[in-house]
Amino acid sequence: MPARTAATTRPRRARRARPAGSRGRKPQPRRARQSRRGGLVIAAIAVPVAQVAALLLGGALLAGALRGVLESDFSLRSAEPIVQPPPPILESRISGYGVEQLAHACTILAAGRDLGFDQRDQTIAVMTAMGESSLRNIDYGDWETSAVTNPDGSRTTSIGLFQQQDSWGPREARLDPYTAASVFYRAMAERVPDRAAMEPTLVAHHTQINADPYHYARYWDRAVRVVAAVSGAPLEGDRTDGIPLCPAA
DSSP: OOOOOOOOOOOOOOOOOOOTTOTTOOOOOHHHHHHHHHHHHHHHHHHHHHHHHHHHHHHHHHHHHHHHHHHHHHHHHHHSOOOOOOOOOOOOOBTTBOHHHHHHHHHHHHHHHHTTOOHHHHHHHHHHHHHHHTTOOOSOOHHHHHOOBOTTSOBOOOBTTTTBOGGGOOHHHHTSHHHHHHHHHHHHHHHOTTGGGSOHHHHHHHHHTOSOTTTTGGGHHHHHHHHHHHTTOOOTTOOOTTSOOOOOO
């Protein structure tokens, strides 16, 4: 019988050694991994929020500091005495007429006095100048302001205190207050000899040949007050401080 061969034996593989501490570790569940991720997200959000909050807090502190500085500066300024500007110098006026206009009234009165007209006639002359030019010696008239024409259609050439046209005299004479007033008085004496019994506005109308006979009526009371004031005897409520007074006769 053939001889048996010895049975071959296979060597056993050595088992891989587990690292120390790995024994008994269980795999982490999914919830644990998700909670860790959530914590990272919250931390990522919390950082910029904290930064924004810090910026807002810093801004609030800075605003409070600035407000305190401004309030302190305002309190210091308010403690300083406030210097009020001096009141404006008001021009003395009688019935709404200023110094220059009242001086023209004096000139009208002087011309009437020199020609022998009484105070009523002088007051009528002042009233007429009020209604014509507001006691201003202006070098233009109704044509320039309102395109008013004469009855024949020609342009009016009115100028001066009494708004006298070319037929009243040379331009230089009509622009001289004393001469213009003298021309008015002479015309009044010639055209209205019975004026003492007439209303002042009608006397002026017949002298000036105005379109409206009662145009001057509204100025009569003002003329009376102005004549009294510039004559040194102001009516109640008027003062002569700062206004020109007519020289005594």
